[in-house]
Amino acid sequence: MTTPNEHMPGTPDDGLPNDDELTAMVYGSTEVEAYGLDQGAALVQPDGTDDEDNALSGEVIDPEPAREPEAAPRAPQVIQHRPTADRRQVLPDWLRSREAFVASARWAVGYGSHVCAYHAVRLPLYALRLAGRAPIGAGRITAAVWRWAADTENTEVRRALLASTKSDPNAFLRVRKETRGQAQRRGALAVFGLAGASGVAAGVATMADPVWQAATAAVALGVLGVVGRKRDAKITGEAMASAKVPPLTADLIRDALLSLGLGSMGAVKNDRDAVRFLAIARDGAGFRADIDLPPGATASEVMDKRSKLASGLRRPIGCVWPEGDPEVHEGRLVLYVGDRSLAQSGAASWPLAKKGGANIFEPIPLGVDQRGRRVDVTLMYASGIIGAVPRMGKTFTLRLLLLAAALDPRVEIHAYDFKGGADLDPLAKIAHAYRSGDDPEDMAALLADLRALVKEFRRRSKVLRSLPRDVVPEGKVTDELASRKDLGLHPIFVAFDETQIMFEHDQYGAEARSIVEDLVRRGPAVGIMVWLATQRPDAKSIPTSISANATKRLCLRVMGQVENDMVLGTSMYKNGIRATMFGSRDLGIAYLAGEGDDPVIVRTSYVDGPAADTITDRAHAVRKAQGRLTGLAAGDVEADTDTGTVLDHLLAVWPAEDPAWPNGKVWSDDLAARLGEHLPSLYEGWTGAQVNAAVKPHGIRTVQVKHDGTNKRGLSRADVVTELGDAADLPDFTALTDQKED
Numbered sequence: 178m179t180t181p182n183e184h185m186p187g188t189p190d191d192g193l194p195n196d197d198e199l200t201a202m203v204y205g206s207t208e209v210e211a212y213g214l215d216q217g218a219a220l221v222q223p224d225g226t227d228d229e230d231n232a233l234s235g236e237v238i239d240p241e242p243a244r245e246p247e248a249a250p251r252a253p254q255v256i257q258h259r260p261t262a263d264r265r266q267v268l269p270d271w272l273r274s275r276e277a278f279v280a281s282a283r284w285a286v287g288y289g290s291h292v293c294a295y296h297a298v299r300l301p302l303y304a305l306r307l308a309g310r311a312p313i314g315a316g317r318i319t320a321a322v323w324r325w326a327a328d329t330e331n332t333e334v335r336r337a338l339l340a341s342t343k344s345d346p347n348a349f350l351r352v353r354k355e356t357r358g359q360a361q362r363r364g365a366l367a368v369f370g371l372a373g374a375s376g377v378a379a380g381v382a383t384m385a386d387p388v389w390q391a392a393t394a395a396v397a398l399g400v401l402g403v404v405g406r407k408r409d410a411k412i413t414g415e416a417m418a419s420a421k422v423p424p425l426t427a428d429l430i431r432d433a434l435l436s437l438g439l440g441s442m443g444a445v446k447n448d449r450d451a452v453r454f455l456a457i458a459r460d461g462a463g464f465r466a467d468i469d470l471p472p473g474a475t476a477s478e479v480m481d482k483r484s485k486l487a488s489g490l491r492r493p494i495g496c497v498w499p500e501g502d503p504e505v506h507e508g509r510l511v512l513y514v515g516d517r518s519l520a521q522s523g524a525a526s527w528p529l530a531k532k533g534g535a536n537i538f539e540p541i542p543l544g545v546d547q548r549g550r551r552v553d554v555t556l557m558y559a560s561g562i563i564g565a566v567p568r569m570g571k572t573f574t575l576r577l578l579l580l581a582a583a584l585d586p587r588v589e590i591h592a593y594d595f596k597g598g599a600d601l602d603p604l605a606k607i608a609h610a611y612r613s614g615d616d617p618e619d620m621a622a623l624l625a626d627l628r629a630l631v632k633e634f635r636r637r638s639k640v641l642r643s644l645p646r647d648v649v650p651e652g653k654v655t656d657e658l659a660s661r662k663d664l665g666l667h668p669i670f671v672a673f674d675e676t677q678i679m680f681e682h683d684q685y686g687a688e689a690r691s692i693v694e695d696l697v698r699r700g701p702a703v704g705i706m707v708w709l710a711t712q713r714p715d716a717k718s719i720p721t722s723i724s725a726n727a728t729k730r731l732c733l734r735v736m737g738q739v740e741n742d743m744v745l746g747t748s749m750y751k752n753g754i755r756a757t758m759f760g761s762r763d764l765g766i767a768y769l770a771g772e773g774d775d776p777v778i779v780r781t782s783y784v785d786g787p788a789a790d791t792i793t794d795r796a797h798a799v800r801k802a803q804g805r806l807t808g809l810a811a812g813d814v815e816a817d818t819d820t821g822t823v824l825d826h827l828l829a830v831w832p833a834e835d836p837a838w839p840n841g842k843v844w845s846d847d848l849a850a851r852l853g854e855h856l857p858s859l860y861e862g863w864t865g866a867q868v869n870a871a872v873k874p875h876g877i878r879t880v881q882v883k884h885d886g887t888n889k890r891g892l893s894r895a896d897v898v899t900e901l902g903d904a905a906d907l908p909d910f911t912a913l914t915d916q917k918e919d
């Protein structure tokens with residue numbers, strides 16, 4: 178039998194390497210060598226306490242205990258330090274993302290062309306300035322040649338030499354000969370040079386063609402003008418108004434940060450080394466600085482004081498984006514300062530606008546962040562909410578998601594715009610169900626569609642349960658299953674704009690709330706995704722039972738903490754994720770939460786109405802070719818009311834006060850005729866007996882109805898109303914999936 182001790186590394190007799198040896202095997206030296214310390218100088222006593230004396234003196238104090246097996250944990254402690262060391266990115270951010278690269282290139286091209294254009298229009302002015310300074314330049318060159326030929330700089334030295342050699346005639350004559358010889362050589366060279374230049378000038382002026390003459394004159398004037406320019410003034414102007422925005426330097430950032438007086442920053446106000454710059458470099462359309470704040474100051478505190486920081490940096494707040502990097506430590510600040518505020522940087526184009534399809538199981542492009550990097554959102558297996566004050570881009574954002582879903586031909590689309598606008602109209606040609614408005618028939622169609630979705634949910638749950646475990650290992654719809662037409666497990670994307678109208682509806686509100694809540698909670702696993710947008714993010718517009726289960730959040734501009742946290746999630750405001758900081762010009766700019774670990778800012782891609790139309794034309798062509806048009810898109814306008822709820826249809830054709838049938842009872846034959854007229858695609862040619870059979874499962878029995886002296890089987894309206902009232906009570910959907918096939 179072996180004891181645990183026999184396997185401990187470092188046990189003297191076990192033949193295994195001890196920890197120091199292990200360290201040496203990993204790093205080629207022991208930890209002591211690795212840190213440049215004396216071998217055997219124990220810094221930590223076996224009991225874990227610091228040995229200050231030893232550390233200071235480097236003297237080995239009783240080294241033996243440090244080599245005892247119980248000192249073994251020291252080595253792993255040392256090893257741990259190395260992997261956590263920061264690794265710098267091999268490639269900078271702007272080279273790692275196509276969007277960031279495009280943003281950088283666009284900035285460089287934009288900057289370059291601006292500078293070129295600025296100077297190009299001023300060329301005549303520059304030419305005049307140069308010509309004006311050319312005579313001075315000529316004078317300066319002549320003077321310089323004279324100084325060189327006469328060697329004026331060394332006049333004093335020559336005089337001193339001659340004076341000192343006066344007593345030695347030979348030396349005196351040699352020095353004089355040397356200086357004279359040099360003066361003659363240089364003088365001759367200067368005369369020849371000037372004569373040559375004059376000769377070339379005269380030759381060009383008399384013999385060369387005008388183009389050469391002009392070019393030579395321009396070059397000569399340019400050179401003379403540059404030589405003759407004023408020392409303290411530039412010939413060219415400044416293309417950039419550098420005085421307006423001071424250059425972003427480490428000093429400027431440091432001063433701005435220290436001015437916030439956070440944590441220990443107040444104490445270290447004059448210690449400029451307290452703010453440590455790890456990197457500062459151009460990144461996309463701006464600069465990124467990685468900074469270690471002084472101990473005690475946190476990145477989230479800086480985020481809270483963003484406007485003060487922007488003031489310190491002398492830039493608009495929309496350019497200044499402080500973020501933390503909690504994975505490193507709380508004091509690590511990643512500061513991004515854009516060249517322009519996000520709102521001014523031009524609408525972001527959508528990569529799928531012109532070509533390409535989408536796979537709803539994969540992330541789809543949503544927009545770009547403040548650094549110009551692409552931001553994606555994954556629609557599958559998640560429901561989401563979009564909130565904002567009016568006119569900030571909520572409907573456009575919802576439409577963008579719908580367009581992405583439309584570009585995956587498998588996705589069945591249900592879209593409702595209760596505001597009654599035309600923004601979602603482009604979707605109508607590919608949608609299974611689409612309504613714009615909140616008229617009674619729109620709301621009835623909505624409810625019918627919701628009930629149909631409940632049935633579909635039940636069917637899907639049963640299909641998934643019936644499939645073998647290896648086909649559905651996680652019990653949810655997969656990419657492969659969604660593509661199989663025989664199973665009918667294609668994704669369903671349901672979008673509601675202005676949800677407050679739906680949830681606060683007198684007649685249907687409670688049922689809609691109950692169904693949507695269940696779909697948001699359990700729909701994603703069976704491939705039903707629900708997205709809700711509202712301009713009034715409160716508990717009535719998006720009940721908490723629903724918002725709590727929606728995992729994706731998009732929050733455009735909101736006015737207060739409550740709305741912010743309603744959309745983005747509890748404590749988001751407190752943690753510095755504040756959509757309240759977006760201004761009224763920040764159209765389409767939102768916080769996206771639920772996609773990665775941390776919420777990100779995204780400027781959503783801008784797709785206008787005509788572009789949306791073109792995209793859905795593309796989607797329509799693909800769907801048609803694949804036989805994927807259903808419901809409304811397939812021309813079945815009644816499809817969204819085809820729920821089997823014959824009771825709804827009966828009430829639609831059966832007024833409460835029916836003068837021809839005063840006692841609230843009507844022959845079934847008559848009701849069949851009315852239904853056939855109202856919804857011919859469903860009831861054309863029906864008989865009274867078929868109507869009776871259809872209502873029977875709802876628990877409604879036929880009654881004798883005497884009309885114009887004839888007795889026939891018929892229905893009582895009161896029974897239908899009572900039954901519908903019961904159905905409108907909150908259904909217990911949790912029981913639905915547990916039902917077995919009949």
Ligand SMILES: Nc1ncnc2c1ncn2[C@@H]1O[C@H](COP(=O)(O)OP(=O)(O)OP(=O)(O)O)[C@@H](O)[C@H]1O
Binds near residue numbers: 573
């Ligand atoms: N991503 C975007 N980039 C630039 N501008 C945008 C963007 N999205 C929307 N806008 C602009 O914002 C305006 C308002 O958009 P939208 O209709 O989607 O707002 P809304 O929040 O739905 O308004 P309401 O609350 O009235 O329904 C649009 O007319 C559009 O010009």
